[in-house]
Amino acid sequence: MYGWRIPPPKEPSKSKEALARERQEKVAWLIEEGLLKSERIRQALLKVPREDFIPEPYRDYAYLEVPLPLPGISATISCPHSYPLFYEPLGLDQGHRFLEVGLGSGYGTAVAREVVGDEGLVVAMEIDRLTFEYAKANLVKAGYKDVVLVQADGGFGYPELQPYDRIAVTAACTEIPTPLLEQLAIGGRLIAPVITADGQDLTVFEKSATGVCQEFVCQVLYVNLHGKYGVPEEQGS
Numbered sequence: 631m632y633g634w635r636i637p638p639p640k641e642p643s644k645s646k647e648a649l650a651r652e653r654q655e656k657v658a659w660l661i662e663e664g665l666l667k668s669e670r671i672r673q674a675l676l677k678v679p680r681e682d683f684i685p686e687p688y689r690d691y692a693y694l695e696v697p698l699p700l701p702g703i704s705a706t707i708s709c710p711h712s713y714p715l716f717y718e719p720l721g722l723d724q725g726h727r728f729l730e731v732g733l734g735s736g737y738g739t740a741v742a743r744e745v746v747g748d749e750g751l752v753v754a755m756e757i758d759r760l761t762f763e764y765a766k767a768n769l770v771k772a773g774y775k776d777v778v779l780v781q782a783d784g785g786f787g788y789p790e791l792q793p794y795d796r797i798a799v800t801a802a803c804t805e806i807p808t809p810l811l812e813q814l815a816i817g818g819r820l821i822a823p824v825i826t827a828d829g830q831d832l833t834v835f836e837k838s839a840t841g842v843c844q845e846f847v848c849q850v851l852y853v854n855l856h857g858k859y860g861v862p863e864e865q866g867s
């Protein structure tokens with residue numbers, strides 16, 4: 631994982647209560663930092679136990695601001711602040727039909743499920759079979775049985791359930807895969823880390839009847855998108 635200092639694997643020693651306290655402190659910190667504003671996202675982050683989506687040797691680090699390794703070729707669970715960082719500018723809300731490209735641990739999927747609620751829909755795609763199976767087991771164990779999980783190249787999207795009000799691509803790409811823009815509803819938003827000459831720009835795209843406009847959010851550092859619309863890892867930052 632380029633650019634990050636990952637703590638060493640160890641036997642988990644923190645109690646559920648200690649991790650729940652860390653979760654509350656993390657949410658308070660995200661609000662203080664101005665990263666978290668939406669009440670629905672706040673409730674979702676408080677509800678979903680992030681530690682249940684992390685391999686045991688890294689579980690005690692659940693609330694540290696580092697991505698942690700997952701089973702699979704290049705999968706990581708992103709830093710805790712990444713979720714409001716993506717979901718706030720996306721305006722993810724109750725009732726949305728949401729597509730996540732890059733399921734990873736399943737944590738972001740669970741948070742999104744809480745945000746969109748019963749009236750919404752969550753579809754999450756993962757290209758790596760091992761990572762997919764890991765995330766699926768996490769989600770089933772945590773009781774999220776009503777999310778649509780697809781093991782495939784997410785660059786093609788999932789046309790069967792289009793259109794999507796919101797799409798999050800959690801891996802870096804040089805340009806947004808065309809199928810994803812096609813499957814985005816009019817008025818819908820897509821967020822993705824876009825590779826530039828200087829690194830990666832987290833960018834929000836909004837689709838209207840006349841075209842797509844885009845807005846820079848901040849610089850980020852994500853693993854690269856694989857598959858047909860992917861980028862070889864060495865081209866990433």
Ligand SMILES: C[S@@+](CC[C@H](N)C(=O)[O-])C[C@H]1O[C@@H](n2cnc3c(N)ncnc32)[C@H](O)[C@@H]1O
Nearest residue numbers: 705707732734735738756757783784855856857
């Ligand atoms: C930063 S991780 C995702 C973190 C995840 N959202 C979470 O909460 O744990 C990026 C993921 O994108 C996956 N990925 C890369 N290219 C993909 C593609 N074309 N389609 C679907 N998943 C892809 C990687 O295997 C990796 O699991």
